[in-house]
Amino acid sequence: MFKWKMKNNKEQIISPIGYIQTDFKEKFGIPRQSMLVEGLFGRITFQPPYNDPAAFRGIEEFSHIWLFWGFSKSEYDGKTLTVHPPRLGGKEKRGVFATRSPFRPNGIGMSVVRLEEVINDPEAGIILVVSGVDMLDGTPIYDIKPYMPYSDSIPEAEGGFGQRHKDDKIEVVIPETELSKLPENMKITVRGLLEQDPRAAYNREPGFIYGMHFRNYDIRFTVDDSRIVVCEIIDTTNGFDKVK
Secondary structure, X not given: OEEEEOOOOOEEEEOOOEEEEOOOOOOOOOOXXXXXXXXXXXXXXXXXXXXXXXXXXXXXXXXXXXXXXXXOOOOOOOOOOEEOOHHHOOOOOEEHHHOOOOOOOOOEEEEEEEEEEEEEEOOOEEEEEEEOOOOOOOEEEEEEEEOOHHHHOOOOOOOHHHHHOOOOOOEEEOOHHHHOOOOHHHHHHHXXXXXOOOOOOOXXXXXXXXXXXXXXXXXXXXXXXXXXXXXXXXXXXXXOOOOO
């Protein structure tokens, strides 16, 4: 919830209009941007009165939408003005407003996602199914706007260090014995998540065993010669519910 004073001295409050359900129960492993990894779905349910179909009339005309949401698990100290972007290896600093770091003065995130389905549930009201998500399960949604290709896409725009590192990926090795434990429709998604290198820039200890929780699987891996090598995939079964 965000509050501020308007010119008429009335207090304006921004509160969630809904929440998104995703397959990520913890921050580790979530892609750093939306639309980077295939197969990441989310379901957005809404608080009254925003679950009314009238609020979404015409939204099915759009293939993509903007989500404005809250970094609910990131605590900003109110003082940090520079951060270490992971794409720069954690060795260089950039101003907080020159990055998309989750540690922000007002903790507001924005993501473009594909609108997969609009469900009119008799009890819950409108539910949006989206893909390309980069959000933690239970993330509050503050607003939704349609993506407009003619104005939101600027092909000649300069993307700074982010653009220069947009194709950065790490090689991923998954032994067939472990890969076979995943459903067929998850294999590409898991590999795509690992290729983004989920490790924090400050945590690159050789031989360390990392654990990434995705859906109902605990995926454990090490890094060897700049490659991610999966050690074990554990099916926790009762841990996470499937989104789709």
